[in-house]
Amino acid sequence: MIIELRKKSQITIPKEIINELNLQEKDQLEISIKKGVIVIEPVAIYSKSYIQKLEETVMRINEDPSKYNVGPFKSVEEAINYLEDSDEDDEKDKESKK
Template sequence: MISELRAKSQITIPKDLVDKLGLSEGDKLEIYEKDGIICIMPVVVYPKKYLDELREEIEITRLKVASGELHMFDNIDAVFEKLEEN
């Protein structure tokens, strides 16, 4: 697909790509260059407070796993095996 660079450095993303990726007006896109190629990637932006709370929750979970208080499973079969033990 070929798009044309327009005034104010604007381009149009072809509709079939917009539909395939489920993009909507107002979605955020990261644009970067890598080895001479322009890359466009959909992104989601979260408030910093939410990310800080998520980091804290992940750290608490990591500590619980390390202490043995919380068990991690490699696959769903292991979950069912553990449930059948009880």
């Protein structure tokens, strides 16, 4: 697929690629050069509290599950939902303290 570099160094990502990667408006992409090739990759940006909660959750894998009131999770989606809910709660707590 060939695309054209436009004014102000802009390019348009073809619709077929947008659909295949399920990209949406406002998704963030990282652009880099690897071995002389331009690489554009979708990225997700998470808050530090989300990453910390993720690290804490992953570290529980080798621990006794009876120590916790959450988990084990039945699927990756269930774990992600837990992390996202926790992150939203942390954000609400920060807002209420302001």
